[in-house]
Amino acid sequence: MPETLTEQGVRILRSGALAGIPHGFLGREGGVSRGLVEGLNVGLGAGDDPAAVAENRRRTAAAVLPGAKLVTCYQVHSADAVVVDEPWSEDARPRADALVTARMGMLLAVVTADCAPVLLADREAGVIAAAHAGWRGAHGGVLEATVVAMEGLGADRSRIAAAIGPAIAQPSYEVDAAFRENFTEADEDLFAEGRTGHWQFDLEGYAARRLEGAGVGRIDRLGVDTYAAPQRYFSYRRSTHQQEPTYGRQFSLIGLI
Structure with a gap:
């Protein structure tokens, strides 16, 4: 998978499925935060210095699409997708x-710390998510919901390419019976026996x-485990296991030019 390192040490992981579209999955390298959230939080x-967070965000945006307008949302583990016009x-x-969005100059970003970041694009329609x-x-x-919102802006789901970025991987993600009960028999193969x-x-x-x-046309699974790479990525579960009071978050971004 394509990977670059900026002069400031920001490491950018990219997907071949989104080649030619400004995007990147970032970790914790190349930032100015200190303490438990050291790096590019x-x-x-996260209880971090707001000035450090602002500088880290500036660096990430500049590394992916200089001059673009960074847009984030208040993430609540919902099924809601919103269209960005401004x-x-x-x-x-x-x-x-x-x-x-289908607006040029926008840089859409989501924060994660084990959850899966997914970047999507229909090149022909000029729609990203x-x-x-x-x-x-x-x-x-x-x-x-994201695919439906993209279609509302002219995308065709069969043309959409999606990349699933760094997230907690199966060997690191232990769950109990109560968790498993949320799923049906159709998803049994996603559960490997543990203790x-x-x-x-x-x-x-x-x-x-x-x-x-x-119906997404192309799906790229990057296969990167956030939990197992403490020098590269923040991880909520790893921090919890280490009984740390806070944890950092990383960006995944995609833009239009």
Whole structure:
């Protein structure tokens, strides 16, 4: 998978499925935050210095699409996708988990720390999207809602390419019986047996399955485990296991030029 490193040390992971479209999956390298969220933390709720978060966000945007208007939402693990016509202030962010636009100069971003970031594009229609797909949002239909919103702007789902970025991988994602009960027999193959009463869940595989079911034409699974790479990525579950009081978040971005 294509990967570049900026002069400031920001590492950008890209998908071949989105080649030619400004985009990138970023981790924690190349930022100015310190302490438990050392590196390129872009999360506003991590207890970080706001000035450091602002600088990290500036660096990420400049690394992917210089001069673009960065747009984020207030993520709540919902199935809601919103269309972006104009950028809004941080205070006016809508509560949603996917952003869709056909406007040039926009840079859509979602924050994650184990959930699956999904970047989508229909090149021919000039429509892009960024979605935050934790298990709850994916189960609720956020990816399908994203595709529908893209179609509303002229996209064709059969032309859409989607890339699933760094997320917690199956070997790192232990779940219990109560979690498993949220799923049907059709998803049994996404659960590998673990210790007694527990299973290992394939979040990336589940996101890919939902995209396939929505008729997305091309799906690229990057297969990067956030939990297992502490020097490269922030991870909510890893921080929880280490009994840390906070955790950083990383950006995944896509823009139009």
